[in-house]
Amino acid sequence: MDVEPDRAWFLAAGVERLPEALDSLGDRVTVRFPWGSLLRGALGLDAAVTDSIARLVAPGGRLELTLSVVGRDAPMKTGLAAGLGEAARTSMVTAFADHGLELDEIRELTADDLATLHSAWARRLRAGGDRPAWRVTFTRPLGAVG
Secondary structure: OOOOOOOOOOOOOOHHHOOHHHOOOEEEEEEEOOOHHHHHHHOOOOHHHHHHHHOOEEEEEEEEEEEOOOHHHHHHOOOOOOOOOHHHHHHHHHHHHOOOOEEEEEEEOOHHHHHHHOOHHHHHHOEOOOEOOEEEEEEOOOOOOO
8 A cells, every 4th residue: 555645544444454554654643432442442441453543653643532431331341430530541541652652631622622523423422511522642752663
């Protein structure tokens, strides 16, 4: 797969099957409101999926996760009772640190923040209403390899 610089790429594929040609190409990797295995990987609870996400980020690149996790998500086997409490944050930060990514920020999003995403999925989830959402950002230091 040949990839041209300075382009946005959109890929419809299972995160577990991302081609190696995408390794370290993402100056900015964005995951919004994942569910299922992608959510577990974003939370650092599925090592193979966390690895697939992390290896996309280029040196100097940024990973931006927009997450909404509540107690009723337990059937998705997130391993979390609700939200991004201290245990969930520690698990996520540790998992991505193991792949060379450094935490920049974890913050709860406001209704205004969510409106800027123009996300139909966020509206369907009722994120920002009775369902909190967070933005979690990591960077890969320059010179670091995924």
